[in-house]
Amino acid sequence: MVPIQELTYFALAALVLVLSPGPNMVYLISRSITQGRNAGLVSLAGLMCGFLFHIFMVAFGLTAVLFALPHAFTLIKVIGAIYLLYLAYQSVRPNGRPLFEANTTLAHDPPARLFKIGVITTILNPKVAVFYLSLFPYFIKPAYGSVFWQSIQLGLTQVSISASINFLIVLTAAQVARFFANNPTWVKVQKWLMASVLVGMAIKMALSVAE
Template sequence: MIPLHDLLFFVLAALVLVISPGPNMIYLISKSITQGKKSGLISLAGVVCGFLFHIVMVSFGLTAVLLAVPMAYTVLKTLGTVYLLYLAYQAIKPKSKNIFEVDSNGKHDGPKKLFTIGFLTNVLNPKVAVFYLSFFPQFIKPEYGSVFTQSLELGVIQVFVSFSVNFIIVLTAARVAVFFANNPLWIKVQKWFMASVLAFLAVKMALSKAK
């Protein structure tokens, strides 16, 4: 089993991932505002299934790579550090998109399409795959037991964090969008706070060592 303090740090990392602007959040907010909470929840179900797909694929992949290639940890740690710094820059770069600016085409999609697009939006989102491939190895150690089991453990935690936050987003999307539209200063605060947390995680990752 993975130690509690490592799991708590992973929860923080997973939380930063889910609140950082990206295709999943944009899609859920858009459908929740333009088609209602029910459509948002159906879309969320698709997004969650997309996470499960990533978890299974990454769990098998990491099990093979980490046990076969000794340098894999260092390579993945470096890639993860660079990617987190990239996300930090994206959060505060000039003219970055307001995540609550959504477009409505006036059309309402059916449940099947909502679920499918939510699923594909997540499956085809490189941020999720990179997060798993770069972060999981920081917490998975052979001495803790099966690499595959540890990977699934982290995956379940990440899905729970993501579902909880996105569920709240779906239920409050319209009100949150109005609040941020009327209080643009909070957008800047959110961006800089997020960038700071991402940079901190990047430094912590860069300084971490394999055990």
């Protein structure tokens, strides 16, 4: 299993990322404002189930790659570092699309559809899978034991943190929306903070490849 020190660092990285406004946060706040907290919570449950799909796909994929091509792990890390740098650029690039823009014109959907949309939204988001593939290899080491169970451990840690923060966001959706609308400077600050974290992770991953 992943050592507690490494898991703690991973948890901090996951916390910074979930606090940065993105599609999931926008969707949850939009649904919560449009249809109320219950709709937001149902949507959140769908999003989290979508994460579980990606976690198992990545866990099986990394395990298969390690057994078939042990040195491919290094290639995955290199690609992951490059992708993290790309995400950092996307978060601060000039004239980029605002990360937060709540949509209050959504149609009112029944709980089953809200859950389904949440699941599909996450499953069909290729960035989720690519991000997992970028981040997980840095923390996973064959010496720690089963690659599969390490992937599950990291995935459940990320989902727990994401679910906790997004749960609070659903409960305070209107206040969060108002905060972002009235504090554009904070949005810029969090963009650069997220970019810094991503660059730092990319550098660490690159250094681990060079070792």
